[in-house]
Amino acid sequence: MIRKSEIALYLLAMFFFFNTTAQASESARTFLDSTQAYKEGHFDKAVSGFKKLADSGIVNAKLFYNLGNAYLKSGHLGFAMIWYERALKLEPDDPDIKFNYGYAASLTKDEKEDKESPIIQILFFWKYSLSPDLIQWAALSLNLLFWLIIMIRIGLKKKLLTPAGYGLLIFALIFTLTASYTAYQSAYLRHAVILPEKISVRSGFSEDSTELFALHAGTKVRIEKENGEFFRIYYSEGKIGWVKKSDAGVI
Amino acid sequence: MNRLLFAIFFALFIPYSAEAQEVRAFADRTQVSLGESLQLTVSVSGGDGKADTSPIRDFKVISRGTTSSVQIVNGRMSREAAENYTLIPLTEGRLKIPPLEVKVDGKIFKTEEIVIEVSKTPQQADNRRQYLFVEAQVSNSEPYEGEQIIYTFKFFVNVRLANARFQKPDFKGFTAKETVERHEDRKSYRTVVSGREYNVTELSFVLIPLSAGEKIIEPAVLEADLMMSRRKADPFFNDPFFGGTELEPGVFKTDPIKINVKPLPPYTGEGKFSGLVGSFDIHAFLENAEINEGDSATLSITVDGTGNITDMEEPQIPVPDALKPYKDAPQDDIKIGESGYKGQKVFRTALVGVREGEYHLDQICLNYFDISKGSYQSKATIPLTVKVQPAKEKETPRIYSAPSENGKPLKQKVEFTGRDILPLKEELDALQTQKTMTLPMFALLFFAPILMCLVLKAALIFSRKDDSPSTMMMRRAEKALKEASASKLSSDEFLSALYRALVSAVLSKAGTKGESLTYSEAMNILENFGYSEQTAKLASELLEKIESAKFSGAVMNETMRTELLSETRRMVRSLK
Numbered sequence: 001m002i003r004k005s006e007i008a009l010y011l012l013a014m015f016f017f018f019n020t021t022a023q024a025s026e027s028a029r030t031f032l033d034s035t036q037a038y039k040e041g042h043f044d045k046a047v048s049g050f051k052k053l054a055d056s057g058i059v060n061a062k063l064f065y066n067l068g069n070a071y072l073k074s075g076h077l078g079f080a081m082i083w084y085e086r087a088l089k090l091e092p093d094d095p096d097i098k099f100n101y102g103y104a105a106s107l108t109k110d111e112k113e114d115k116e117s118p119i120i121q122i123l124f125f126w127k128y129s130l131s132p133d134l135i136q137w138a139a140l141s142l143n144l145l146f147w148l149i150i151m152i153r154i155g156l157k158k159k160l161l162t163p164a165g166y167g168l169l170i171f172a173l174i175f176t177l178t179a180s181y182t183a184y185q186s187a188y189l190r191h192a193v194i195l196p197e198k199i200s201v202r203s204g205f206s207e208d209s210t211e212l213f214a215l216h217a218g219t220k221v222r223i224e225k226e227n228g229e230f231f232r233i234y235y236s237e238g239k240i241g242w243v244k245k246s247d248a249g250v251i
Numbered sequence: 252m253n254r255l256l257f258a259i260f261f262a263l264f265i266p267y268s269a270e271a272q273e274v275r276a277f278a279d280r281t282q283v284s285l286g287e288s289l290q291l292t293v294s295v296s297g298g299d300g301k302a303d304t305s306p307i308r309d310f311k312v313i314s315r316g317t318t319s320s321v322q323i324v325n326g327r328m329s330r331e332a333a334e335n336y337t338l339i340p341l342t343e344g345r346l347k348i349p350p351l352e353v354k355v356d357g358k359i360f361k362t363e364e365i366v367i368e369v370s371k372t373p374q375q376a377d378n379r380r381q382y383l384f385v386e387a388q389v390s391n392s393e394p395y396e397g398e399q400i401i402y403t404f405k406f407f408v409n410v411r412l413a414n415a416r417f418q419k420p421d422f423k424g425f426t427a428k429e430t431v432e433r434h435e436d437r438k439s440y441r442t443v444v445s446g447r448e449y450n451v452t453e454l455s456f457v458l459i460p461l462s463a464g465e466k467i468i469e470p471a472v473l474e475a476d477l478m479m480s481r482r483k484a485d486p487f488f489n490d491p492f493f494g495g496t497e498l499e500p501g502v503f504k505t506d507p508i509k510i511n512v513k514p515l516p517p518y519t520g521e522g523k524f525s526g527l528v529g530s531f532d533i534h535a536f537l538e539n540a541e542i543n544e545g546d547s548a549t550l551s552i553t554v555d556g557t558g559n560i561t562d563m564e565e566p567q568i569p570v571p572d573a574l575k576p577y578k579d580a581p582q583d584d585i586k587i588g589e590s591g592y593k594g595q596k597v598f599r600t601a602l603v604g605v606r607e608g609e610y611h612l613d614q615i616c617l618n619y620f621d622i623s624k625g626s627y628q629s630k631a632t633i634p635l636t637v638k639v640q641p642a643k644e645k646e647t648p649r650i651y652s653a654p655s656e657n658g659k660p661l662k663q664k665v666e667f668t669g670r671d672i673l674p675l676k677e678e679l680d681a682l683q684t685q686k687t688m689t690l691p692m693f694a695l696l697f698f699a700p701i702l703m704c705l706v707l708k709a710a711l712i713f714s715r716k717d718d719s720p721s722t723m724m725m726r727r728a729e730k731a732l733k734e735a736s737a738s739k740l741s742s743d744e745f746l747s748a749l750y751r752a753l754v755s756a757v758l759s760k761a762g763t764k765g766e767s768l769t770y771s772e773a774m775n776i777l778e779n780f781g782y783s784e785q786t787a788k789l790a791s792e793l794l795e796k797i798e799s800a801k802f803s804g805a806v807m808n809e810t811m812r813t814e815l816l817s818e819t820r821r822m823v824r825s826l827k
Contacts, residue, residue: 027682035677053682062681069675090685100672106580136688140696147700151707176697183690204305210312211421 027053031063034070043074054083061091065100072104078195078217080104082249085193085220089186089251093129108218110235124178132182139175146172190223192231192248201241205230212241221248272297274353276362278338284370288339288474288502290315293351293362296331300355302362309346310338310367311472311504313418339472339502340369379501381447383408385473387505389458395513396463397528397559398622399591402427402456404471404505407442407449413498415475417454424466424512425458430587457591459559463514470504477501515620520627523567527619529558529591533566535615535632544642547577547601547668552615552632555595558622560585563596569613573606574637577669601668604639611636724759728752728823735816745812746801749819753794756823770795777826786825793822 034049050067064087072080084101091097121128126135146168149161194215202209205227213235215221221233221243230242272295279290293302304312315335322329340346348365383406390401404419419427431437438453460466476498518524531554538549554563561583570576578600585594614631621628731752735745751766757773758765760780768776770791777787797815800807807815 028679031679031682035675038675057684058682059684060681061685062676062678066675066681069672072672090687096673096676103670103672133685133687136693140693143697144700147704151704154704154708154711179693183693187690204303206305209305211423214426 027056027058035066038066038070038073043070046070047074047076059090061087061094061097064090065094065097068097068104069100072100076195076217077104077107078193078197078249081108081218081220082193082195082251085191085251089132091131093131104218109216110219126175127178127182132179132186135175135182136179139172139179142168142172142175191251192221192223192233193251194219194221194243194247195249196247199243199247201233201235201239201243203241205232205242209242213239215243220251223248223250272355272358272360274300274355274360274362276302276348276351276365278348278365278367281366282368282370283340285340285343286502286504288337288500289367291336291338291348291365292333293336293353294331294333295353295355296329298355299332300353300360302334302351302353304336304351306349306351307338309342310340310348311418311470313337313339313416313472313474337474337502338367339504340367341470343369343371345369379477379499379503382410382477382479383412383473383475383501383503385471385503385505387468387471387508389468389508389510392509393511393513394460395528395620395622396460396515397526397562397620399457399459399529399558400510401430401589401591402458402468402508404454404456405451406473406503407444407451409447409449411478411496413476413478415473418472418474419454419456420469420471422456422458422468424462424464425460425468427456427458428587430455430457430589455589457587460510460512463512466510466512468508468510470507472502472504474500474502516626518618518627520618520629522616522618522629524618524620524627525564525566526562527554527556527558527560527617529556529560529619529622531556531558531560531617531619531630533615533617533630533632535612535635537612537635537637540636541638541640542602542604543640544604544607547603548637550600550602550612550635552598552600553595554598554617557590557593558619560592560594560596565598566615566617568598568600568615570600570602571610571612573604573608573610573639574602575605577601577603580670602637603668604637607639607641609636609638719762720764721759721762724755724764725827728755728759731755732816732820732823735819742805742807743801745807745816746797749815750794750797750801752823753790753797753819756826757790757794760826768794782826790822790826793818 030049030053034046034053037043037049038046047067047070050063050070053063054067064083068080068083068087071077071083081101081104084097084104087094087097088101130138146165149165149168153160153165194217197217199215200211201213201215203212204210215235219235221235224232224234224240226232226245227242229245231245231248232240232242233248234240274293274295276291276293278292281289283289304314313336315337317332317334319330319332322331338348346367346369348367350361350364353360353362385404385406387402387404389403391398394400402422404417438455440451442449442451458468477500478496479499480496515528534553534555536551536553538551540548542548550568552566552568554560554566565578565581568576578598581596581598583594583596585592585596587593612635614634616629616631618627618629620626728751731748734740735748735752740748754766754768754773757768757776760782761776773794774787774791777790778784782790797819800815
């Protein structure tokens with residue numbers, strides 16, 4: 001005879017199953033509607049749909065890329081840049097994201113002053129072309145292989161696979177350091193994108209502080225600290241100041 | 252080198268003091284007159300910090316940089332950093348420098364309030380005016396929103412100056428740009444004012460109001476040291492060569508200027524208002540009016556004039572479906588001068604013929620606000636026609652042939668002919684969250700193989716302890732007893748096994764390896780390792796018995812074998 005508690009458990013499981021399925025189909029419908037709206041040129045509607053999905057907690061480079069496209073087509077360069085940046089953070093080697101990001105970046109008005117050396121990008125190419133996840137898994141796999149060799153040597157008491165061990169150690173170190181640096185960057189080095197068409201960067205965190213310089217939509221800055229409703233941002237060597245939090249979208 | 256060693260010595264052997272962090276603010280004087288300045292210093296000892304001067308409202312604040320000093324007292328080193336500011340009072344009366352917040356190593360300190368008495372302009376300032384004075388003016392104090400005006404700052408001087416520093420106003424509510432790029436290009440001339448001749452230098456800025464309403468341009472400030480002749484100097488030494496001049500510091504500021512920015516009247520015309528305010532014109536030019544299918548003709552739209560032309564956005568160009576447009580990046584040639592921004596912006600579009608036929612391009616309208624007329628104006632390009640002819644390929648089939656070795660390469664660089672973004676990603680996996688590994692999980696997975704390796708190593712070390720000589724010999728004794736139990740052994744083999752079992756058991760007590768023992772050695776070993784004399788003697792006698800039987804060559808029957816085996820087994824077990 002089936003007990004009441006078992007029936008209740010069954011009903012609860014069914015509720016969660018149908019609830020999850022309904023949420024999934026709702027998301028899919030919103031996604032397809034937004035895609036269709038984009039194709040028909042209703043970019044604001046597409047923005048609204050994709051944004052709703054992103055706000056629901058979906059973290060996906062393709063969704064962020066679509067949101068960037070919709071914002072760019074609707075004339076919001078700052079918002080487009082921030083979503084492309086978020087997409088690139090997840091998939092730095094995706095050619096579509098890189099292309100559209102480059103196009104949007106060409107529309108920004110502020111000239112980039114602190115340019116990253118191309119030599120650095122060539123020397124540390126894997127950091128710029130592999131996703132953080134891939135780098136982490138590469139570091140873990142190489143580390144595991146290295147220690148397996150060590151364990152075989154200890155178990156058999158024979159000096160086996162020495163060149164392979166050294167090779168694995170070097171690559172494991174490179175990828176582990178890269179993964180650690182990437183984790184440090186995402187934890188401590190925060191960046192933001194200017195959202196309005198034009199903002200004033202001020203000497204203090206109040207509206208009537210002196211304007212030091214102006215920045216335009218889409219410009220990427222580094223957040224150094226925050227105070228109340230203001231961020232202190234770094235644009236380039238010697239160009240720092242305070243902006244309202246609502247004017248800068250954190251990547 | 253010696254300096255470096257000295258520095259290293261100090262860094263290593265003179266400890267930093269553990270003094271408490273302290274923040275102070277002080278002014279070089281507390282009584283000033285309008286038009287004069289005072290120096291404010293915010294000093295931080297025992298840490299690093301920067302003062303927030305935004306609460307200072309009654310003074311114009313000009314940063315003068317930071318100085319730092321190191322003191323060594325009784326072998327202890329302390330450091331003090333001072334931020335220097337020049338403050339210029341904006342009004343007369345009893346003004347306050349409020350407490351300033353300074354964040355030092357995460358802790359917030361506040362300075363004491365400082366009261367400054369500001370009196371009216373003294374006689375001295377009036378006297379200085381005959382040597383230097385400043386003026387500011389605007390070309391139009393009632394401009395329209397978006398209309399450019401010229402702000403001109405002039406300073407008149409008839410003495411030599413040193414350490415001149417100019418602080419331009421904030422121009423809050425305007426975009427501002429100086430009309431010249433280099434300081435040397437600033438306008439300079441001589442003029443006579445009230446019977447005195449002055450050198451005049453002009454600094455001009457183009458201002459464009461961002462919104463309508465009343466706006467105030469704050470005073471511009473010139474700080475300079477005037478090189479004045481000494482009043483009571485000896486005539487002989489009253490010569491610049493002998494230092495017959497003295498520096499008299501002065502701060503000169505203009506009056507604030509009120510600007511009443513008028514809003515643009517509501518736009519009721521056809522089409523979209525371009526946002527341009529000034530005087531403009533628009534032209535269209537088609538590079539090639541007749542093209543073949545697949546070829547392109549470049550359409551250039553040029554907007555030129557005077558005003559906020561920098562804000563000109565790309566005009567909408569309606570193109571028939573039979574022509575596919577590819578836009579190029581706009582080019583501009585805009586100059587800034589005494590009359591403001593002036594120049595042109597060119598928007599080029601490549602039109603590629605898709606279908607043959609004759610197509611008319613609609614006029615492109617530019618709607619702008621004309622300042623001189625005070626109304627909206629509309630200008631349009633001339634109508635243009637593009638004739639697309641069938642592709643040549645249809646008429647004359649193309650003949651392909653291998654390039655000759657001597658000929659030039661046929662390849663050419665691929666250029667973008669249009670600019671746009673790539674389309675959406677329509678796969679539904681865009682709705683799956685990409686999970687990223689957390690740092691603790693990464694650390695766990697990273698250290699897991701290392702931990703496994705350590706466990707393996709520990710297990711091996713632990714198991715190696717079991718391989719001690721005692722254990723090995725006792726194991727050998729057990730093994731020999733098992734061999735002796737087998738029924739198919741000859742007498743000699745049986746006795747050898749028993750001998751080996753007993754010797755191994757005795758040697759295991761000594762913790763050494765070996766194959767043979769004499770009776771006395773066996774007895775000594777057992778006595779030395781704590782066994783009773785009786786046990787030692789029994790073991791010795793049993794060993795002798797086995798050896799005797801072995802070397803005598805006697806054939807052992809089953810009963811003898813069983814007894815000797817039992818006796819040896821008991822002895823071995825008693826020695827365990």
